[in-house]
Structure formats: structure tokens, C-alpha cells
Amino acid sequence: MARGPLYQGKYKPQFSGHETFPLRYGWLKKVFDRVAETEQDPRNRTACWGDDAIARFGVGKNMVASMRHWAKAARIIEEPEPNSVRTKKFGRLLFAPKGLDPFMEYPTTLWLIHWxxxxxxxxxxxxxxxxxxxxxxxxxxxxxxxxxxxxxxxxxxxxxxxxxxxxxxxxxxxxxxxxxxxxxxxxxxxxxxxxxxxxxxxxxxxxxxxxVRGPKSTLGDGAFTYALMDFWSRYARNASTLSFEAVMYAPGSPGRVFQFEENDVADRLAILDEVTGGALQWSETAGLKQVVRNIELNEQNALSWIPHDYDAVPRKGVA
Structure with a gap:
């Protein structure tokens, strides 16, 4: 029987909010900038999504609602209270003026948004x-x-x-x-x-x-490590080890979300020690295939691996 959040009694489904518009180029940056400009005001929701947003973003009312939906779904912004909108750490890491990829020029950014x-x-x-x-x-x-x-x-x-x-x-x-x-x-x-x-x-x-299952050559090791830690923190936050089966097959796991084959996940896990400097290690002791962590599971630690992908990888279309 399938397990996971969708099969829990209190789960509330979401099939709307995007107004039928898929995420488009430039939307996340535009929303991030507007929220960042106004978030010193604790009641900035109207400033972000009010009538002037149509002129500011240059789109119709429904598209403004869609932009807001995608920015929240991608965890670029959040609305912690009814009248306030705030940027999130993940959003600031990518889209701030000195962020890693304000204009989404690196493939890793697309993988992170997909995640x-x-x-x-x-x-x-x-x-x-x-x-x-x-x-x-x-x-x-x-x-x-x-x-x-x-x-x-x-x-x-x-x-x-x-x-x-x-x-x-x-x-x-x-x-x-x-x-x-x-x-x-x-x-x-x-x-x-x-x-x-x-x-x-x-x-x-x-x-x-x-x-399309198989290896993902443009998915950086930093983004994979972030995804692994992010998944781990929700799947088994207090566990010091995580099984290969969970990484590969559990709902919301890297194996599922990135559409990997088993060999692809095994290859990624085999180099974790090198990639993370021992913070995460792959172990096959006593026939148990699992990841061992020597680092606390928290958002800051997970996000810390992402910049590694932007140091040596060229932008899209750049040799």
C-alpha cells in the first residue's frame, strides 16, 4: 500500500492557484525583488499583490496571482501572517542582488526549483x-x-x-x-x-x-546533497542513518523526484564523503546500505552545499 503525505488523514490537496499558467522565465526574480523592496513593512501584502501590481509586473490580474503562487510554491517567498509577505532563505540565496543566480542562468537553479x-x-x-x-x-x-x-x-x-x-x-x-x-x-x-x-x-x-529516468548530468552534487538533507529532515529527522531504499524509493525522495535509476543514486551516494568532507558518508557495513550523517539536519546546513555548484559550472550556453 502506498504511503506518504498524500495518504494521511489530515492531508489537504492543492490543485489550483496557478490560474492555469505554468511558471515562466523571470517571474520568480520579479516577485522576489518586489517582496524584498517592501518587506520592511510588516503589512506589505497589499503593496505586493494590490492593484498596482498589474502595472508593476506588466501582466494581468490572473497572472499576478499565478506569479505569487509559483513564488510561494518554489519557496522563494512566504506569507507567515495574513497581511505580510517575506523572502525566504532559499530565495535570498538565489535571487538577492549578490545571490548565486538572480537571472536563472545555471542549470542547477532549475533543478532546485523543480525540487x-x-x-x-x-x-x-x-x-x-x-x-x-x-x-x-x-x-x-x-x-x-x-x-x-x-x-x-x-x-x-x-x-x-x-x-x-x-x-x-x-x-x-x-x-x-x-x-x-x-x-x-x-x-x-x-x-x-x-x-x-x-x-x-x-x-x-x-x-x-x-x-525520462537515468543520470542527470546537469544536476550538481551540491544540489543533490541539499535535496538529500532536505528530504532526510522531513522523512526521519532524528535518525543518524538513512537507508538506500528511502533515498531511492520513498515519496518525495531524491530518487523519485529526480527520476533516477538505482545505479544513479548509488553513484551519487558513493561520493558523498568526498563531496561533503565527511559530513555525510556512504556505508555498506554488515550488508546495510545507508547514509551516515555527522552533521545536524537543519535548513542552513542543507543550503550550505548549494554554492559549490556555482563555483565551477558555467552558465547555460557559456563554454
Missing amino acids: QLAAYADKTTWFWAFSHYPAITFDRDGLIKRLTQLAKDHAWSRVANTTIKNDIACFIRTYVARQPSGKTGHDDALESPLTELGLIKAVGKKDGFRF
């Missing part, structure tokens, strides 16, 4: 598709039927078929570029930066797709 969207159960379709869907290939109608049935099985309230259908359409457009046509220009076809990850490909028949 925030798919490793947490907040976005139901994203989490379920990467962590629970049992096959490599799928079609749009099949996803709709499975998620609709899941909602019925768990008696999730206020989940309409149309809402799930729109969410799945947005999910697919987040990862699969639309082919340019007479009605769709090249810019629209590449509207989501996460299409560059190649995690999902269109195949064969219309509305047929497949998850």
Missing part, C-alpha cells in the same frame, strides 16, 4: 506524479482518471474534475515544451524554464508522454 515543487506534498499533482505514479509512460486522460479516483478514495472535498484537468494541463506544460505553430510563437512554446530539464518527453500518439 521545491515536486519534493513537497503541497502541490498534489506534482508530488503524486513524481513520487507515486507507477509507470514510465502516461497520457493526459490517464492522469486525470487516476487523480480523480484518488480524490474520491480519500474523500477530498471541493475537488472538481475540471480543476484536476486544468492542473494536469499546467503540470505537463511546466515540463514539456509546446511545439511552435501558427498560433503559438517560439517564446510561448518555451514558456516554462523547467522544460529545459528534460524530465518529461512527448512520445508517439497525441497526449502521450514519458518520464
Whole structure:
């Protein structure tokens, strides 16, 4: 029987908020900058999302709502109180004026954003598709039927078929570029930066797709280490060891979210000692395959590995 956050009694699903718009280039930086400009005001929510936001961001009202949704889902910002909006540590690390990648020029940044969207159960379709869907290939109608049935099985309230259908359409457009046509220009076809990850490909028949499993050459060791620690802190925070099976197969794990094969995860874990200077170590003692930690599990320690990926890796398109 499947386990994980989606199958807990108090779980509240989310199939909306994006207003049917997938994440677009530049949105996270624009939202981060606006929130950073106003967060000295403890009641800055109106300043961020009020009527002037339409003119400031140069988009319609629904798109402003979508930008806000994606920035929160990517953990760039948060709304800790009803009237306040704040930047988060993860957002500041990437998008501050002296951040690692304010303009999303490095592939590692895209992997990190994908992790925030798919490793947490907040976005139901994203989490379920990467962590629970049992096959490599799928079609749009099949996803709709499975998620609709899941909602019925768990008696999730206020989940309409149309809402799930729109969410799945947005999910697919987040990862699969639309082919340019007479009605769709090249810019629209590449509207989501996460299409560059190649995690999902269109195949064969219309509305047929497949998850692309295997090694991810543009995923840096720093980002993988961050993801591993972030997952560990939620999966078994007090445990000093974490099994290979959990890293590979548990809902929300690096193996699931990054669509690795077993050998890919094994290769990553084998060099943890070198990558982290012994903070995390791979052990196969007494037939037990597990990661041993010699570091506290907290957000700051997890984030500390991310900068390593930006020291030697060129920006996208830069030799």
C-alpha cells in the first residue's frame, strides 16, 4: 500500500492557484525583488499583490496571482501572517542582488526549483506524479482518471474534475515544451524554464508522454546533497542513518523526484564523503546500505552545499 503525505488523514490537496499558467522565465526574480523592496513593512501584502501590481509586473490580474503562487510554491517567498509577505532563505540565496543566480542562468537553479515543487506534498499533482505514479509512460486522460479516483478514495472535498484537468494541463506544460505553430510563437512554446530539464518527453500518439529516468548530468552534487538533507529532515529527522531504499524509493525522495535509476543514486551516494568532507558518508557495513550523517539536519546546513555548484559550472550556453 502506498504511503506518504498524500495518504494521511489530515492531508489537504492543492490543485489550483496557478490560474492555469505554468511558471515562466523571470517571474520568480520579479516577485522576489518586489517582496524584498517592501518587506520592511510588516503589512506589505497589499503593496505586493494590490492593484498596482498589474502595472508593476506588466501582466494581468490572473497572472499576478499565478506569479505569487509559483513564488510561494518554489519557496522563494512566504506569507507567515495574513497581511505580510517575506523572502525566504532559499530565495535570498538565489535571487538577492549578490545571490548565486538572480537571472536563472545555471542549470542547477532549475533543478532546485523543480525540487521545491515536486519534493513537497503541497502541490498534489506534482508530488503524486513524481513520487507515486507507477509507470514510465502516461497520457493526459490517464492522469486525470487516476487523480480523480484518488480524490474520491480519500474523500477530498471541493475537488472538481475540471480543476484536476486544468492542473494536469499546467503540470505537463511546466515540463514539456509546446511545439511552435501558427498560433503559438517560439517564446510561448518555451514558456516554462523547467522544460529545459528534460524530465518529461512527448512520445508517439497525441497526449502521450514519458518520464525520462537515468543520470542527470546537469544536476550538481551540491544540489543533490541539499535535496538529500532536505528530504532526510522531513522523512526521519532524528535518525543518524538513512537507508538506500528511502533515498531511492520513498515519496518525495531524491530518487523519485529526480527520476533516477538505482545505479544513479548509488553513484551519487558513493561520493558523498568526498563531496561533503565527511559530513555525510556512504556505508555498506554488515550488508546495510545507508547514509551516515555527522552533521545536524537543519535548513542552513542543507543550503550550505548549494554554492559549490556555482563555483565551477558555467552558465547555460557559456563554454
